[in-house]
Amino acid sequence: MLDILWRIIDLQLPLVKSDMESFLVKDGEITEDDLKTFNEASELIKKAYNIAENDLNSSKNLLKEALSKLDAIKPKKPFPPEMRIRFDELKSSIHEILGENKVSQPTSPKS
Secondary structure, eight states: OHHHHHHIIIIIHHHHHHHHHHHHHHHOOSOHHHHHHHHHHHHHHHHHHHHTTTOHHHHHHHHHHHHHHHHTOOOSSOOOHHHHHHHHHHHHHHHHHHHHHHHHSOOOOOO
């Protein structure tokens, strides 16, 4: 989980942030509120990374909240293809972590 979170923070977030800022400035299709929402999601992801080792459940909840914020971003027209791919890969990585958490937690046997 930590390796995926680090990949998100180190590689995916900076690329998507650059895309968001460029799309906002260049085309005006992303609102300031959308950019603010993205920045809030980024901070939640970073917090999730910082607490993941000690508090997996809280980390997972932060990631769910970040994903919800990312899902709330609605551009006025579709993202350019390369930006859409990076944005979708970011969300997919978060889904991957949340799926891993479900699998990696031990389950108690039922009688």
